[in-house]
Amino acid sequence: MSWRSLSGSASINRPRQEAPITSSLFNPEAFSGKVAFVSGAASGIGAATALRLADLGARLVLADWDKTRLDAFVETIGSDDVLALHVDVTTTASVEEAIASAIGHFGGLDLAVNSAGIDMPRCETASYPSEQWDRIIAVNMTGVFNAVRHQIPAMLARGGGSIVNVSSVMGFRGFAGQPAYTAAKHGVIGLTKTAALDHAAQGIRINAVAPGFIDTPLLSHLSEENRQAAAALHPMQRVGQPGEITNVILFLLSDAGSFVTGACFDADGGYLAK
Ligand code: NAI
Numbered sequence: 469m470s471w472r473s474l475s476g477s478a479s480i481n482r483p484r485q486e487a488p489i490t491s492s493l494f495n496p497e498a499f500s501g502k503v504a505f506v507s508g509a510a511s512g513i514g515a516a517t518a519l520r521l522a523d524l525g526a527r528l529v530l531a532d533w534d535k536t537r538l539d540a541f542v543e544t545i546g547s548d549d550v551l552a553l554h555v556d557v558t559t560t561a562s563v564e565e566a567i568a569s570a571i572g573h574f575g576g577l578d579l580a581v582n583s584a585g586i587d588m589p590r591c592e593t594a595s596y597p598s599e600q601w602d603r604i605i606a607v608n609m610t611g612v613f614n615a616v617r618h619q620i621p622a623m624l625a626r627g628g629g630s631i632v633n634v635s636s637v638m639g640f641r642g643f644a645g646q647p648a649y650t651a652a653k654h655g656v657i658g659l660t661k662t663a664a665l666d667h668a669a670q671g672i673r674i675n676a677v678a679p680g681f682i683d684t685p686l687l688s689h690l691s692e693e694n695r696q697a698a699a700a701l702h703p704m705q706r707v708g709q710p711g712e713i714t715n716v717i718l719f720l721l722s723d724a725g726s727f728v729t730g731a732c733f734d735a736d737g738g739y740l741a742k
Pocket of ligand 1: 507508509510511512513514531532533534555556557558582583584585586607608611634635636637678679680681682683684685686687
């Protein structure tokens with residue numbers, strides 16, 4: 469039997485829509501005027517992404533639990549098109565209110581990056597504190613669910629959108645002493661795939677990125693010795709910089725990723741290739 473008769477359609481391999489060809493990977497002007505929600509925006513990967521989106525002319529809804537730090541960060545952006553919101557992603561009402569504010573302020577939502585996350589001291593599973601488990605799952609996994617749960621309807625009202633969730637290499641591998649963090653990050657990938665399936669036909673793409681260790685305040689608790697050890701886990705023998713994750717996030721958000729959904733992109737100096 470030929471492939472054509474199996475597929476039932478000779479045109480199945482024809483692109484439905486040609487992506488625009490530009491001299492750069494994505495058309496930077498395509499971000500201009502887009503409304504982008506970033507959680508965990510006061511620091512690290514979220515802040516780096518917010519800065520790049522602002523440079524590209526996006527209108528920003530920046531959400532963080534740490535409002536003081538967020539307000540200080542917003543001062544440095546130098547754009548008037550910023551709505552800074554005190555949001556706790558663990559609370560569905562807080563996220564719902566933030567999305568409603570975004571719609572009220574900017575008229576809708578096109579893009580979202582869910583980067584809010586926490587880390588806590590390592591502890592082996594048999595003695596891992598339940599409260600620590602609950603807190604990490606609440607922020608790093610339920611927080612992403614609360615976000616996409618409210619971002620998707622807002623994007624549907626616009627006819628489409630693109631969401632990137634920040635997972636981790638620990639979304640693919642175990643890591644001794646980190647049962648909650650690894651469980652949450654595996655969960656983010658499962659959630660990303662399922663949400664992508666649920667809304668693929670409605671013009672919403674939902675992807676994830678899996679960073680290796682990145683030089684942000686999240687790693688501030690590491691001693692210099694542990695920092696060196698973390699760097700050595702990567703074949704590139706270094707940790708990454710927040711902007712190196714932002715590059716992948718922008719690709720996934722942009723039309724350059726127009727046929728990518730339900731995917732998780734590694735940006736990890738080769739960590740997962742081992
Ligand atoms: P970060 O600590 O620099 O930034 C995280 C931000 O999330 C902070 O501004 C914090 O206030 C905010 N946040 C925490 N709990 C929140 C809550 N309940 N509601 C709203 N905002 C909240 O950390 P970083 O490194 O930028 O982390 C961003 C994401 O990247 C996280 O999801 C983290 O798990 C993930 N990641 C980080 C890696 C790293 O080595 N730095 C490696 C792999 C993934």
